[in-house]
Amino acid sequence: MACCPKSVIAEILKAKGTIKSVYFVACGGSYAGLHPGKYFLESESKELKVDHYSSNEFCHATPKSLGEHSIVITQSASGNTPETVKAAEIAQKAGAASIVITNKPDSPLAQNGDYVLVPEKGSTANSGQGYSLKLAVEILNQTEGYENYDEMYNGFDRIDKIVGNATQFIAPRAEKWAKMYKDEKLIYTMGSGSAHSVAYSFAICLLMEMQWINSSAIHSGEYFHGPFEITDRETPFIVFMSEGRTRPLDQRA
């Protein structure tokens, strides 16, 4: 079994010849965590069919293009999420290559994976999100080619240090903010581009699930088409301001 995104994709391409579709499938925070790969590949690939499914949607409304020339990437930290386990099983039965990202290499989900990637604790580059993006970069580079491949890996090499420094830098302000807003009943989150999924997981996992605070992740580009109307001085918003090309959307909102 190949160990890393690069060799995993190389092995799959060697076995299958061509890849026509790539599906990113998970639930909740893991669903959001796969989004960077989907977002990158959808935007950069000229040929591949790409989509992002909540697992049970994939199980009940399986896309017709799923087959031998597909790759299905699933993720579950525990490896026990039943609908994600089922999705990987459906992928394998259809003849697709099943890549699983999980902390538990002996879990039911891992058993439905042709390849299993275990995130490195404390790393961003080799987190579930990082693996999703690396897999997407490898799929693109090994099929159509990707001109910014070296730069991308340069970024992966540096991101852990950048995140570590940023965390240290922001922690005191974040703690102050958290204490100010800890009793709120409702906090909106907002983002665009690949940060939209960060806004989503922050809303459903951190605020709703862990803090029991009502929330909703709004796409920055949608803010002025409805959500704007509920904005007043009292309603807190967390904007995940993107560094990328969709930053103008976040700034406008």
Add this chain to the structure above:
Amino acid sequence: MACCPKSVIAEILKAKGTIKSVYFVACGGSYAGLHPGKYFLESESKELKVDHYSSNEFCHATPKSLGEHSIVITQSASGNTPETVKAAEIAQKAGAASIVITNKPDSPLAQNGDYVLVPEKGSTANSGQGYSLKLAVEILNQTEGYENYDEMYNGFDRIDKIVGNATQFIAPRAEKWAKMYKDEKLIYTMGSGSAHSVAYSFAICLLMEMQWINSSAIHSGEYFHGPFEITDRETPFIVFMSEGRTRPLDQRA
């Protein structure tokens, strides 16, 4: 200029030979209104690259596969939404076929359309949603073929009467419900499959924009992966129970 989804797609295919990608692009309620076409085509097509963009995301992060063999379908009731007007312009400049759905055939958006479809007032089959789905069905049938084509058109022929009857049937209960919950500060909506976009537009247009009630559209398949934790006896949810194959997700939630 061709008048109807069938002839519009036939003309585009005659001019372009092949179609490789289809993008559905709009904002807010119009964005949600295009979802049925995206959902159908993504699920049923074996070859086509398909995606659904909030307009400004499409403008700032334009997909690489946009080109002469693309169709871009945009929608805005007024035809004035600036980022949607811009998206249709980007589509035309890239050589894609630009199909516009708008109530105003002389609007700026319509001027960026190679084909303009005007929804019929009071009709579901020929609403923006209906046109989105009909365009998707035509694209599939005229490229890869669609075995349920006749049945689908049978459905289009019957849907207006079905919706009319359902509206009459449900109106008294809906009015009673509305009066009971009119002072709520927060109402969640939920759905799956193509009904997820109905839950979304209900949340952002009807509740947030028009009623100033906080809301969030939750995918039924995601409910148990975070949002479940904020559910108590007091929090109202509107579930758009699907008639289709993702109904088990809605029932479970």
